[in-house]
Amino acid sequence: MxxxxxxxxxxxxxxxxxxxxxxxxxxxxxxxxxxxxxxxxxxxxxxxxxxxxxxxxxxxxxxxxxxxxxxxxxxxxxxxxxxxxxxxxxxxxxxxxxxxxxxxxxxxxxxxxxxxxKDRDRSVYHLKEKTIGRLWVKVMKINKDSDDGYALLNWRQPGASKSAGDFALRCYEVIKKRPMRTTPGNLTIDQVNEMLDNLSQATKEEDQLPIMVDFYNNMDADELMWIVRIIMRQMKVGxxxxxxxxxxxxxxxxxxxxxxxxxxxxxxxxxxxxxxxxxxxSVTLMSCFQPQLAQFQKRSMADVVKAMHPTAEDPTFWIEEKLDGERMQMHYQNGNFMFWSRRGKEYTRLYGSGWDDGSLTRHLGEAFDKGVKSVILDGEMITWDPRMDVIVAFGTLKTAALEGNRNPYGDGPRPLFRVFDILYLNGQSLINYTLRDRRKALERSIKSVHRRMEVHQYVEAQEGREIEKMLRQVIAEASEGLVIKNPRSIYRLNDRNDDWMKVKPDYMTEFGESLDLLVLGGYWGSGKRGGILSSYLCGVRLDGNHLLPGENPMKFWSFCKVGGGFTANEYSQIAHITDSQWVPWDPKNPPKEFMELAGGDQAFERPDVWIRPDRSFVVEVKAASVAPTDKFRVGMTLRFPRFKRLREDKDWKSALSISGFLRLKDEVEKGEEEKAMNMENRRRPGKRIKRELKVLGVSEKAHRLDQVIVSNSNMLFKDYSFYIMSESTSPKEKKSKVELEQLVKSHGGRIFQTENAAENTWVIGDRNTVKISALKKKGTHDIIRSSWILDSIHQDEAERRSGRRGGYVLPLEPRYIFSAVGDIEQKSQNAIDTWGDSYARDVDAGELGQLLDGMSTNIERVFTAEFIQTLDHDNFHSFDGLPGWIFRELVIYIDTLNSNESKSRHPAFVNSGPHDVSAHVHDPSISGILVQFAGGRISEDINDLDITHVVVHTSDLSRLQSIRSLIQSRQGIPRVVTTEWVEESLICKAVLNEERFAPASL
Incomplete structure (x- = not known):
């Protein structure tokens, strides 16, 4: 052995x-x-x-x-x-x-x-407050839109009673008005248990409803209130x-x-x-136990160290990363496994009972030392993505395990068991041994199986500043926090004491300056906070390029939820200053004028009530860090936000704006980077170490540009050199600096890290970082927004999908210029028309709507030909294949005499856009629009000597002879064609032979 x-x-x-x-x-x-x-x-x-x-x-x-x-x-x-x-x-x-x-x-x-x-022998009921409320509405046959029906389904909202936030009490109040019994029922405890067993097996409403009817028919309102508490497993009897x-x-x-x-x-x-x-x-093999838990840390780091009871001979304590997973205990004996969660739920079928089944155990053939016959391990089950080599959010654990059962050797996310304790070994309980001794036994018994089962690492420390340093590190890596452990302690079952203490970032104030955020909405609380708005939706103000023309300057984007740190007095103060200002949230009519949530119509994190910005209040919030998210409209949110104080000296105009937030975020990141650099320099005097910038949530493997695959079929930026100085802040598409560099590299572009590394380097930046501000002061380079890169790629992809040639970058428009030093701003005006519409770029429905809103009623004619003449044909020769380019050198007279206006607009313009043109429209007014779209110039005088084509819509011989007599004496006789010539040329994206479209009478 x-x-x-x-x-x-x-x-x-x-x-x-x-x-x-x-x-x-x-x-x-x-x-x-x-x-x-x-x-x-x-x-x-x-x-x-x-x-x-x-x-x-x-x-x-x-x-x-x-x-x-x-x-x-x-x-x-x-x-x-x-x-x-x-x-x-x-x-x-x-x-x-x-x-x-x-x-x-x-x-x-x-x-x-x-x-x-605590009853593990009865399954969960598959019932939440909303579902139980719907069942009571049906049982009592009341209208769900009545006062009582609404009260049951919206139990958190306060009303005339004091039951807000207490669902069971709300049920009691409604049932008391219409009880089936006014005296206690005769059901025994055994009968109630049998009915609850049946309810736990019922997963559909049609099976649950008869059981609830039986309860209602045989119990009074008091009994039913306690039945609801039992179903919800929220007794709290004192x-x-x-x-x-x-x-x-x-x-x-x-x-x-x-x-x-x-x-x-x-x-x-x-x-x-x-x-x-x-x-x-003591713990028993193959029998679930109640694990030791970590104490909540509410003191200073010095107090945390003191709680570890250090001695002069042994002053050390251990620091472990707190993992975002599910606490799990593994029992193993001679090839047989069992798994239980912290709350005693068995997960053996999910993770495996032997060497040939489950999403985990089938991969653990080499995990145990050959001398191990039986063992109980305590640890955390997390989800690991092998493709990105990162921990995935906790909510994906069950899905990953199920997929691991279906496809055991796939490369998708998988369960990973991180073991941090051993409690039983070869027939002997180890709970009374010290943590240090148990760790020695663990390391001798277990062999880590890469990304399947690994021994969780720890760091020995002796001072509080070492905790702070490691906490900063795990925050940067988007971790949960830390657990501080006393290596001299024994394992205490079902106990929460100072031998294990968790330190989370919400007890720190690491995110630079305080954030002054405006409250946009509120959420009704439950339990002790029932009847009040216990947490709030906060947002940041739109400004600069984020506020579109015509938008309300009072508009905000959702950013985070804050619920921790409020005192009873502060709740009371908020209720006083916002009295009568809260409006119930209506999903069918959300306040889009004042706020925008993430998720579009789904409206992620929608509040129960909302408030106008000019009637709201500002709160000062501290947080650990910023993390990307799709739950809030900003695209980022605060990790562990905590309320600090009310800012009665501020209003919506002085609340944090998006630009202000981005500047603050950049300053914090720069400060952390410089601090890390200084620390590294102090550690290695005389040698400057270049630290690689890490991006939250992005694998380091993805940072290497030399691994980016460049497609020879898509070399959009092959002649361009770039220096990308910041991430993209476009609300439509956010990209990190690394992701932008990868995009440019994959499309043939060259990446440099200074503005003068190559000739004619394009400098890309979206916000005023320290480096960009310094470059703007130097006045040597124009700075272009990253949206120019993204739009050029999207336009190129659209052209290729439509079967066109593509391969061109967009001309610069004013919207792409972040900072200009020369006449680039003036030249960029040539890329758009009077109302800001791009000549070379497709616009989406939202942008088109804004353009139309900004147009005056007296629309003047705009000729693409005028724009074409300003372009350098050497640089834009690739536009030849565009429908909007084919008539750029033509001057066309359209004969409208005796023409009848079309009764309806061309469907190509109404529904599909100008690329989808029907060949059966003979309206000369529409032909004029098509000519202008294709870059041609319309002449309204048939005697104009520059005319190259005359478009007619009639076959009337006398009219055609009249036209010929007017033009035949001039040099360079214009070609006479029908309206079909215009339409067919657009469809074929080329100027077609005019002889095919000559009027039959000629």
Missing amino acids: SDLGTLPDAPPMARDIVEGISVEAFGPNKILTEAELNRDYPLRPRNKKHTLPFHELHTYLFDPLLANKKKRTGPNQRLSKLKPHEIRRNIIDRFISRWRTEVGNDIYPAFRLILCD ATEKTFFDAWHPDADALFNVSSSLKRVCWELYNPDFRMDSDDK
């Missing part, structure tokens, strides 16, 4: 059979019949009588406990001889004593309802599970901690005189 290290002799294993009850038989979510219970658990305690009526459970237990909870600080408390915890214990003791006397020793039926959130366990049996809490089984607690410890051995209070 391999040497796994020296450990004390293993104690005897915890009993697998306790009074004839098999430990392995306690599986989750099993609904057994009475016959099956008698067969599988023959020695379980039996009740001698029927269980108590359900109403007595709340009458003699829940209601008294709640009353005691409310009286703790009231005037009656001073008159009582007993302390609140003594009263609480007496209430529970009396109920348990009565149960033993009147029912028997099996209290499991009652505990399943009292401690419903006593914890430990208080109930201690009242039931002295060892009940210890057994629950090592088994997570309410059934075992009730059936193994029904005799108060029986005591468990110390070995039975």
